[in-house]
Amino acid sequence: MKTVAAVAEVRGLRVEVGGRALVDGVSLAARAGRVTAVIGPSGSGKTTTGLALLGEYPPGARVEGLVRTRPGAVGYVPQHPASVLCPARRVGALLGDIAALRGGGRRENRRRVHEALRLARIEDPDQVLRRFPHQLSGGQQQRVVLAQALLLGASAIVADEPTTGQDAHTKAGIVAELAALAGRGMAVVLLSHDLEVVRELADEVVVMRVGRIVDRGPASAVLDEPEPEASPRVPRARRPVGPVRMRVEALTARHRTARGTVDVLHDVGITVGARECLALVGPSGSGKTTLGRCLAGLHAEHRGRILLDGVPLPNSLRARGRAQLAAVQYVFQDAKAAFDEHRPVLDQVARTAVRLRGADPAAAREEASRVLAELGLSAGTAVRRPGSLSGGELQRAALARALLARPRVLVCDEITSGLDPATRGAVLELLAELRERTELALVFITHDLAAAAALADRTAVLDAGRIECAGGGGGQR
Incomplete structure (x- = not known):
């Protein structure tokens, strides 16, 4: 078999942070025209290895081994795309500046930007270009970052969980684009929990x-034959749903753009009761995340009413009191952006109980350690800074932090999408148990239909900012 040239490679790589080896003895190459998939559970070192191909490492890392890469040769599409998008700049300005780096006039640069967005499966480029990153769904942010990498002209792409948080249509588009990139001679390194995508794309699999x-x-040699995915063992025999905990009436939300405001939710009405899980599903960009942010007071540009136990909530979290802030908690899809890089994860999780519940700091740390352990994060992991945790580990830490507020309503935005199957099942089981024990109302935003079927009592389908249908388990109340 002919050897294919390596665009970037690592040999005998060891990356150590704080005396702990994140990867040890790893050798991997990104080869032109080939897709190399790196798989393994959360925290196995996939992202650390992928970033090493770019010559990037966690803060304070000690690195040993050979690393061969050329500046600009490797582009990166992270699991948390917002981390590489400037929140203060519109997408059009960001991509326009990148296109200009390659020379050419204004018209040519605009053509390049639109072509990159088209290849990244952005269906309405002009609308996306007018928005800030926070006004995009997680799926849209991911596709913008892919377009950014394409514009930079890299000869290799490291794609970290690129199908995470994507609907089936968008996932198929991303798979097709990654295959096309390899077909055009680019090297693709795919870091993924999605074995279906790995089977479809990978020339080589590294475990x-x-x-x-x-x-x-x-x-074909590394992966077993696909088996039907087992549904998480979420208990179904339980107490009936309690009274309505949160009610949304005639909610219309808007984003501000360079050309004025754009409505992204239209006259939405939903309810969720105590001990109930309402799943919000729909294609990327349909308004699911914006609706969840409205519930938590993170998106104030809306009209209509949001009631908690019959009492209207202020639009903005800045106008909500401490009890109201604790009562409605939001777990972000982009967990990395929700943590302060300079403080240990355990301290940040415990701080929620101190700030919102007035808990004693020592008792808060003990409670935080217990909840983190229930979610599979050891004491040694919890005392580290966020940069040395994997995306899946940070996602579980973000859930723990929200739970330390002891909320009455918990909004979870794609929190299972970056987890391996075993961890995903454990998180869903914990949510089901908490719902029963604490009478929690759960709003579960997801593209994971198996998880929604296992956990949810009802499902509401959003499309183009409107509720298309809502039903199951007693129907819309």
Whole structure:
């Protein structure tokens, strides 16, 4: 078999932070025209290895081994796309500046931007270009970052969970685009929990556990034959749904753009009761995240009413009191952006109980340690800073932080999308148990229809900012 040239590679890589090896003895190459998939559970070292191909490492890392890469040769599409998008600049300005780096006139640069967005499966480029990153769904942000990498002209792409948080149509588009990139001679390194995508795309599969490579070879040799995915063991026999905890009436939300305001939610009405889970599903960009942010007071540009136990909530979290802030908690899809990089994760989780509930700091740390352990994060992991945790670990830490507020309503935005199957099941089981024990009302925003079917009592489908249907388990109340 002919050897294909490596665009970037690492050999015998060891990355150590605070005396703990994140990866140890790893060798991996990004080869032109080939897709190399790196798989393994959360925290196995996939992202650390992928970033090493760009010559990037966590803060304070000690690095050993050979790293061969060329500046600009490798683009990166992170699991948390907002982390590489400037929140103060509109998408059009950002992509326009990147296109201008390659020379050419204004018209040519605009053509390049639209072509990159088209390749990244952005269906309405002009609308996306007018928005700020926070006005986009997680799926749209991910596609903008892919367009950014394409504009930079890299000869290799490291795609970190690129299908995470995507609807089936968008996922198929991303798979097709990554295949097309490889077909045009680019090297693709795919970091993923999605074995269906890996089987479809990968020329080579590398399996990692606890920072080491434990297997590698063609997908047909490394991966077992696909089996129907088992539904999480979420208990179904339980107490009836309680009284309405949160009611949304005639909610219309808007985003501000360079050309004025654009309505993104239209006359939305939903309810969710105590001990009930309402799943919000729909295509990327349909308004699911904006609706969730409205509930938590994170998106104030809306009219209509949001009532908690019959009492109207202020639009903005800045106008909500401490009890109201604690009562409605939001777990972000982009967990990395929700943490302060300079403070240990345990301290940040515990701070929620101190700030919102007035808990004693020592008792708050003990409670935070217990909840983090229930979510599979060890004491050693919890005392580290966010930069040395994987995306899946940070997602679980973000859930723990919200739970420390002891909320009455919990809004979860794609919190299972970056988790391996075992961890995903454990998180869903914990949410089901909390719903029963604490009479929690759960709003579960997801593209994961299996998770929604296992956990939700009812499902509301959003499309183009409107509720198209809502039903199951007693119907819309």
